[in-house]
Amino acid sequence: MTAGAPAPGPAAAAEDEPAEFTADEMMTACAARALADGMTCFVGIGLPSAAANLARATHAPNLVLIYESGTIGAKPDRLPLSIGDGILAETADAVVSVPEIFNYWLQPGRISIGFLGAAQIDRFGNINTTVIGPAYDDPKVRLPGAGGAPEIAASCREVIVVVRQSRRSFVEQVDFVTSVGFGDGPGYRERLGLTGAGPRKVITDLGILEPDPDTCELTLTGRYPGVSVADVRARTGWDLAVSERLEILEPPTEAELTALRQLQAASPSQ
Amino acid sequence: MAEIVSLADAVARAVHDGDAVAMEGFTHLIPFAAGREVIRQRRRDLTLIRMTPDVLYDQLIGAGCASKLIFSWGGNPGVGSLHRFRDAVENAWPGPLQLEEHSHAGMANRYVAGASGVPFAILRGYSGTGLEGLPGLDGQPAVRPITCPFTGEQLTAVAALTPDVAVIHAQRADRAGNVQFWGITGVQKEAVLSARRSIVTVEEIVPELAPEPTAVVLPSWVVDYVAEAPDGSRPSYALGYSARDNDYYQAWDAISRDRDRFAQWLAEDVYGVGQPAGAGAGADAGGAA
Numbered sequence: 001m002t003a004g005a006p007a008p009g010p011a012a013a014a015e016d017e018p019a020e021f022t023a024d025e026m027m028t029a030c031a032a033r034a035l036a037d038g039m040t041c042f043v044g045i046g047l048p049s050a051a052a053n054l055a056r057a058t059h060a061p062n063l064v065l066i067y068e069s070g071t072i073g074a075k076p077d078r079l080p081l082s083i084g085d086g087i088l089a090e091t092a093d094a095v096v097s098v099p100e101i102f103n104y105w106l107q108p109g110r111i112s113i114g115f116l117g118a119a120q121i122d123r124f125g126n127i128n129t130t131v132i133g134p135a136y137d138d139p140k141v142r143l144p145g146a147g148g149a150p151e152i153a154a155s156c157r158e159v160i161v162v163v164r165q166s167r168r169s170f171v172e173q174v175d176f177v178t179s180v181g182f183g184d185g186p187g188y189r190e191r192l193g194l195t196g197a198g199p200r201k202v203i204t205d206l207g208i209l210e211p212d213p214d215t216c217e218l219t220l221t222g223r224y225p226g227v228s229v230a231d232v233r234a235r236t237g238w239d240l241a242v243s244e245r246l247e248i249l250e251p252p253t254e255a256e257l258t259a260l261r262q263l264q265a266a267s268p269s270q
Numbered sequence: 271m272a273e274i275v276s277l278a279d280a281v282a283r284a285v286h287d288g289d290a291v292a293m294e295g296f297t298h299l300i301p302f303a304a305g306r307e308v309i310r311q312r313r314r315d316l317t318l319i320r321m322t323p324d325v326l327y328d329q330l331i332g333a334g335c336a337s338k339l340i341f342s343w344g345g346n347p348g349v350g351s352l353h354r355f356r357d358a359v360e361n362a363w364p365g366p367l368q369l370e371e372h373s374h375a376g377m378a379n380r381y382v383a384g385a386s387g388v389p390f391a392i393l394r395g396y397s398g399t400g401l402e403g404l405p406g407l408d409g410q411p412a413v414r415p416i417t418c419p420f421t422g423e424q425l426t427a428v429a430a431l432t433p434d435v436a437v438i439h440a441q442r443a444d445r446a447g448n449v450q451f452w453g454i455t456g457v458q459k460e461a462v463l464s465a466r467r468s469i470v471t472v473e474e475i476v477p478e479l480a481p482e483p484t485a486v487v488l489p490s491w492v493v494d495y496v497a498e499a500p501d502g503s504r505p506s507y508a509l510g511y512s513a514r515d516n517d518y519y520q521a522w523d524a525i526s527r528d529r530d531r532f533a534q535w536l537a538e539d540v541y542g543v544g545q546p547a548g549a550g551a552g553a554d555a556g557g558a559a
Contacts, residue, residue: 069296085297086513
């Protein structure tokens with residue numbers, strides 16, 4: 001189980017002088033590497049969108065980006081500010097209605113990867129973007145809600161989650177299940193009849209978690225250079241399991257950093 | 271046939287206190303000018319319906335127009351929270367806001383059912399999520415399991431949306447009231463066809479609609495009111511006419527975060543700049559055709 005395709009660019013990155021980069025840039029590069037050329041990818045806005053666009057700008061020029069606004073095969077040359085940014089429609093292979101994108105394209109399982117963010121995620125990869133607090137009717141924090149995520153999580157062939165890691169966001173059990181990961185463990189998705197395989201990787205600003213093949217529990221399989229297992233456990237709200245084959249992930253290459261910064265610089269804000 | 275009227279007249283005739291109002295436009299062609307007109311005419315107790323109650327409904331909710339909201343994603347896209355929406359849900363300010371919440375796929379299919387004249391739609395969705403158990407506005411489950419009569423497979427049923435009025439923004443209409451829009455067309459066709467009445471604001475009214483690739487056309491006979499509102503989707507955009515005002519979405523975060531600052535915005539940018547409601551105020555528009 002490798003953590004991602006080898007990074008593109010010059011193989012001999014100078015080890016004595018590592019490039020300066022932020023944890024977010026490391027996370028975005030790592031998430032981009034999880035996307036192979038030619039895949040179809042249903043993209044959420046924010047961190048997932050940055051990673052998907054970075055992949056297309058580097059090693060995966062034929063990555064098909066699909067946004068829930070109905071744009072199929074969008075080719076933006078900057079990061080879109082919203083899923084309805086005009087550049088998505090203007091560069092898309094096809095623009096379809098919202099009922100059509102969900103019913104004809106997502107629902108039958110045509111899309112290989114769903115790329116999602118999360119406000120909370122739990123040890124079984126269930127995602128909450130609805131409310132924080134024990135009571136739905138009296139939330140501590142009202143979050144935006146579901147959007148397209150529940151059906152993306154159910155129907156894409158696989159799901160990748162990109163989220164910054166903290167004890168607030170990585171919890172034993174989510175306060176509200178907006179999108180199903182592995183429910184309460186093995187067999188849950190099958191019992192519900194969900195057609196997609198569920199979360200394959202959770203990529204954070206510390207490393208990569210992947211579901212254990214037997215227990216479905218998110219397990220640390222990769223960490224970034226300079227990040228210790230203790231660091232990751234300190235920012236996880238459950239007793240995090242660590243893979244016996246824990247990898248140290250490659251830092252972003254110059255090519256990745258340059259491409260990402262160009263995409264961001266060209267974006268109107270943020 | 272659609273009547274071509276002023277925006278103030280269209281709202282006065284089609285949007286009444288207590289109505290269920292669907293304003294659609296998925297990140298593009300959002301009917302902001304119409305939203306401000308509804309605030310200006312001080313409509314109350316509306317059930318607001320919208321897949322993405324972004325800045326548009328933040329404005330209506332903060333202004334006290336709504337008592338209920340049916341939606342699937344309530345954020346400021348690319349920016350963060352909707353502060354007026356959150357203040358209503360978390361602190362009941364300026365009044366309580368009852369929610370019925372869905373996924374995008376669920377909402378889209380609810381409009382499709384409404385437009386199709388059937389009582390519900392079927393999808394693969396909601397299974398295992400917390401949304402599955404939430405009540406609708408009537409207190410009953412908002413989505414229900416249904417068994418396929420052919421295969422026995424378990425699927426999810428969502429009830430048709432049939433708003434009292436749909437409000438959308440389009441690029442163009444002709445003088446007969448035929449409406450044309452293109453680019454990201456969202457769920458606006460379904461919203462208009464599911465509603466009892468409809469208002470379409472347009473960038474411009476032209477003598478004749480020139481064919482436009484991929485355009486959706488709503489014939490005059492399914493629309494009630496067409497009103498010219500140039501730049502009527504700002505800070506959203508109308509492909510071919512205007513660009514998205516991304517800075518405004520950022521600026522809204524600060525305006526909406528604070529109740530006093532929001533009140534000042536209402537006074538200056540909404541109540542301070544309106545035309546008076548037209549002579550037809552309060553008249554019942556009746557149904558389509």
